[in-house]
Amino acid sequence: MKKNLLAASLSQALACAMLASIPAIAVAQTEQQMPDGASEAKQLDTIVVQGEIAYRNRTDDTAPVLSYDLEYFQRFEPSTVGDMLKRLPGVTFVGSDIMESDGVMMRGMAAGYTQVLINGKKVPGAGDDRSFWVDRIPAEMVDHIEILRSTSANRSGDAMAGAINIVLRDAYAFDGSYLRIGLTRWYDGEVNPTFGAVTSGEALGGRLLAGINVQDRYRAKIKRSDRFSDPSMEELVSFEDQSEVKDGRDYSANVSYTVDVGETGRFSIDGFYVKTDRDVKEVSHEIEYDDEDVIEANVPGFNPIDQKNWGIGAEYKFDMAGGTTEFDLDYAKFEDNSAEREESHEYVNGEWDASEAEASAVEADDTETGFKIAHKRPAGSAELEFGVDYHRKKRDIVYTNYEWEGEEEGDPVVYELDGTIGSLIEETRVDPYLMLSGKGEMFSWEAGLRYETTKSDIRYSEDDEVEGAASKDYNELLPSLHLKWDLTDADRISLSLAKSVKRPNFNELIPALLDGEYGDNDYIGNPQLEQETANGIDLGFEHRLGKHGVVGVNFFYRDVKNLIELVNTGEWSEDAQDTYEEDLEEFLEQNPGSTEDDFEFEPESWLFTSANVGDGKVYGVEFDLSTPLTALGMPNTGVFLNYSYLNSKVTDFIGERRFNDQARSVYNIGFIQDLPSWAASFGATYRKQGDAFSRVLAEEVTVKYGDDLEVFVEKRFGKTLSVRLSAANLLDASKDEFFHKFDNEADQIDRDYDEYELESEEAGPSYQLVMRWAF
Template identity: 25%
Template sequence: MSKSVLRPTRIAAAVCAIFLVNHAACAEDAPAPAPALGKANSTSAQAPVMQTVMVKGSAATYDARRDDTASKVIVNSEEIQKYGDTSVNDVLKRLPGITVGGAAGRGGGEIRMRGLGSGYTQILINGEKAPAGFSTDNLAPDVIERIEVLRAASAEFSTQSIAGTINIVLKKTVKLDQHVVKISGAKGNTFSSPSASIQWSDRDGPLSYSMGANAWRYQYDRTTPSYETGTDAAGVPDVARASTWSDRGRSDGFNLSPRLNWALGDGDTLTWQTFINYNTFTSNSQSLTSVELAADPGPDYDRIDGSFGSHNGFARTDLNWVKQLGDGAKLDAKFGISGNRNASDGYNLGSKGGAAPTLDRKVVSKTTEQGFSSQGKYSRPLVLGATQDGVEAPEHALSLGWDVGVTDRDDTRRQREAPLPGSHPANFDEDFSARITRVAVYGQDEWNVSPSWSMYAGVRWEGYQTEIDGAGFASVNERSSVLSPLFQTLYKLPNKKDQLRLALTRTYKAPATSNMVPRNFISANNSRLDPDRRGNPRLKPEVALGLDASFEHYWGDGAMLSASASLRQIDDYTHNVLMQDGERWLAMQVNDGRAETRGIELEAKFPLRAVFNDVPAIDVRASVSRNWSRVDSVPGPDNRLDQQVPLSATVGLDYKSAGGDLSTGTSFSFRNGGTARLTDIQSGYNSVRRDLDVYALWKIDTRNNVRVAVSNLLAQDYSTESLYADAQGTSTRSTTNAGETQFRLTVERRF
């Protein structure tokens, strides 16, 4: 196909697709994704007008990873569901350059790109941030259409993405007469987790509709040991304590994702989509500590019996209108409202030395959020001039957009302690309300300088105002804004196999609202290793200048090698400081100087038959990432950013039989650990993590599938340490989470 035919088609797709990640749709049941330029999101077309301009040949050969100007990896639903995972975090751990913190199978691990978490990696759901209290662990892979991994920022998404962006796009493509039911069960040594899901979709004339529903239960009973040691100023041991944390609990939840789409004619569409998630959690625990040194006074409470319960509900509904204008222009506007409610209650009964309890504490808290948001974009393709002397004129995909929203948050916390003999009750009523207002506007252009060279330029301005009022502290009214110029380019070498990418970005990390509220969070056994915490209302955004470069080599069908390097220079770096407030230890976040992070990543994907003849149909994928960082305000060695993961790697093999009835594969992921210096007196240690997973899928017939998966075959224990050292002495606490293998069976039926 000639270039003159291919590129206009891609421009038309680009101006139609960029907001599809936020529930937009142009047409349902298109035969294949239409190509998109740069940051435009490739997805199934949804408007009849798109069918009039789509060239099937280009769509069939289009590869977002290879052809988009911006560096982007798209993981489709088949890849997402391959291992039968019950949590999206288990899917992400196998992707190149992404690591998930914590012990395998425990859930709640932090998702990281370039080894960085704590807000450096932006996690989006349908292009927007999830509210406080919502965990991606509650997202079942069955409700996900695709996962987009963006290594460099683009103007249409928030630039709160110093490490990068992971955008989780919920299912929205409607397939005619699709009715699928799945029942799954997972089992390990200390837990079990049954789940069920249904996907239902159909069409009635111009109206298409779908409904996805998932329900699950997770119950566990486990014991976690820890050990604490310490020395005094002279180096003489004065602390030696062994503790066990016994915890058993249950989590139940469900989510619903209904969607309606109307084809209004002339390519216009109106789409309504809602996502509802509800989760409950209850647990009972017991902490026991034994003292091994006579000189050790022991903790305030060597036995703490506790219970905890929480209820979290989140709902968001969006209305998306797409209006086709003249000359290929389009207006894409979305309006949404959301609500979130998180209520919890905890109870602790503490005693020491077998005596009567001296701690009887109950904490009840509730957080509610309501929000309104609007996003939109006006886009238009533009061709400057005509082809002259055999040279193709530059083609542009221009767009202007907005992103505004208001979120109101109310937070209440009640702490009540009974006046027991020998106790010192501390009762608190800690309430605050906050309003976060954001306004963002952006413009961007992507154009083809030549058939082999494309460029992307954008600029985004984001402004935030945070207003906080509450009991016991002065009102907070903080404003911040960041201007982010962005540039990316792709050059394809004449051999048609090799290409170069370059990106220059300005990104930032905004402080979390909870870290700005100037109130105390009280620790039961206050110590240097377990301090109280207080918010800092004067926190400023961290701002980073970034450089990304990569080389990609493509050979054969589905075969690719890539090498990339990145650099980020971060100003107003935020980290915790530890101090004494009277007789209690207190931790607080502050802005403190500059930090820098660097990284390299190698990746390979290819069918084994591209290398050897007469071998089985096996696909090979492998990657390795090496990261370095330095924090100027923290002395070395090991003064890494946010306990950055220094080395990670993945290797995977996938096989599909000739008839497609059997698919099987294995994946191994590695995450290095080591010591990281957090401040001049604090350090943390994480052990190495190795995950080995296998799966097999049998397609019994066209309607019935059975999937078997085993994860964490190595059942490796996971250890962490907290270390403290100053002129007064040292303290070290080590904790070990036992590894366990998980077995999963999934049965799928299509009607």
């Protein structure tokens, strides 16, 4: 209660301080005036026909920020933001299908530890772990991408691994128009078109930018699974051959409008819209060996995906009381109306035995509403910034399940309702903050406090009947400190200390019983989970190489508290309870005069939940290089290299391991060769991600990805037209997974296997031809 009163009092004090200054608007102005939008706008034809190789930006931010313009990625023709992020230091994707990049992971930590922002604003996503699937945003909508390695007081603190800010093109920064037209050919012969258009210029008394993008999204893969009784692989239990085709189309658009108001004010509004229509078709053929019987199954599956992401934001800045005041209002929404169905037709020794099917549909509506009021002003030789962030999240999701069982071979599939499960999570945040900063010729600093308060309400239902509800309040004080020393014009040292949080996953909070969620074990959520917190440090060194080049190295460390892991409640699962009752009845029938106390029973499955189990540590080193080879007499050759060593430590029910799904390392190396006399370029980039391991109750998985090679060749025609041919996945990389499966915790500890599975998938190379024309 005292913490809530503190937050409310601080919020009111900050708001009053700003409102009290409003009468001084007419007489107060800052020393620096906003530049004229038209004179600052970048010509879009320089995006279409790049006369120079683009390198990583060296920002003036005191906090550790890496910035990459679209031009840094564009020559390799990325389709989505996920394709762009693959080339950045410390970024991994574990769990994504081959040739897809959806849940981005910084520092190798799970996707929920990385905060994804669009234009600096929070956006809802598809993941139960609060992650945002970055492959939903087309690359053509992006101006630049920022990697925010550490948190600051004026940003949300739920970015334990760091944050990725996707900055979309805006009207203030660009001028002109261009078209993008292309075709992609996949290894199976499928050809898909892509189209994009952007225009920007003066309109409606200010500046307006509008862009649209339509691209077919296709990927075909083949997968093979072999299942054995144990890792010796002496006994093959079953195998499965599967083909999968994902075929769909993404529609996207963004708009930005900026206008100067009065002498010092500027109003801007921006919005984006992304719609994903995609059909996923799977066809599996399974063979299982059971004693002398051969069980054959044909398993067709179909998953239509219909998802929408959109958001709109408005910002107004103006001079006031010797400083600058800012009002921000934003709203973002994610809608999911997808479905999934799978049939299984089994034959024993060639004779039909059974047919069954399951289907589910999801209706999800996830919204984020935010309002920010902030004021920035001189404070002696420093600068003071203070403000309040209000944020409201509402996540409403309903799963409807269906089932069917055939009585004879060839019976038509007619689904019957098998119940619904729904949940509603509402979170309201009021986060006041205070930040001081100063900049000198050689030394810059930034220190701040952010007090995050969250009121969380959870309700879940089954078959439209409310089954339970819970509430939980979170309050956390997050200090941060950033220091930057410019030792010389070329050399820079930075140090950041900051506290951050990781909120529980949505499914970890919902107290609904899920039957057989982990092997034969049940799971129930825990709405009383505490947030994970981490005290972090980032220590970096950066050196400028000539006019464009930069090389940097950064050490990071996160000391994580209240780590959330799966635990055994000690209660039997529903299956174990049913087995107990059946076996007890049989025992009493066979042993007249005996009682329940005489019956001995060892349950083989339990009820799991999530709990705050202790502490963990995450640490590593990130190196990046981006430079022309001017010193070697090759100014038209650009090289790019980054390498990240990633490690962590956590103790679970078996012993010590890394954080789940953390790759040991990831590196990228590439080059671009410009041929000015031919108005042409070519280049290549190679990526390798280390193995990742995860261990939960009843299952352990190792994931390996093959090497990834991409190349391009480009020809420019004048100053307004370019044609590029690019190729991806030229090494036909595979994703290989090794599953160690157990019935229960005791068997896992004793290494008494239920099954050992090897799974591999491949998708083949792809080739893309793209033409850009500026006008």
